[in-house]
Amino acid sequence: MATFFLSRHPGAVEWARRQGLAVDQWLAHLEVAQVQPGDTVIGTLPIHLAAQVCARGGRYLHLSLDLPVELRGRELTADELERAGARLEEFWVESESGAGLDLT
Template structure:
């Protein structure tokens, strides 16, 4: 089992690790063909890629954050993310 964290932000990766997630491969760009059954994918993916992760037997955890407008587009630290309610929530999707 491999855990991927899809993010260009080092603060997000540091935050996930501070929450007890072991990240095997942090990736700035995601290639869904890497996913094998049992893998975990963490990040903020579009729904079509979430469906592909699930179809391949992976589990997807979405990074949710209550971020005020003035902080959008800025590099965030793990501490700022924690302050604004960062959490990883599991989602599933399928194309119909």
């Protein structure tokens, strides 16, 4: 079983290192096909990719923040992430249809 930390943001990587997380691979991009049952993916995945991780038997831990509007849209430092309440929350995501829904 492997643990992947997924982020292209240096502040998020530094925050994770400060938490002492046991990470096997630090990635800027995840190929979902590499996730095996029992693996853990940590990051801020789009919902459809989080669902794919879960469908493959992986765990998804989301890096959640309570981000004030003035901090949105820019790179954050590890200290700013801490002040924004950075934390890991486990989610189980499942696609209802397994494919796109026809909303017409």
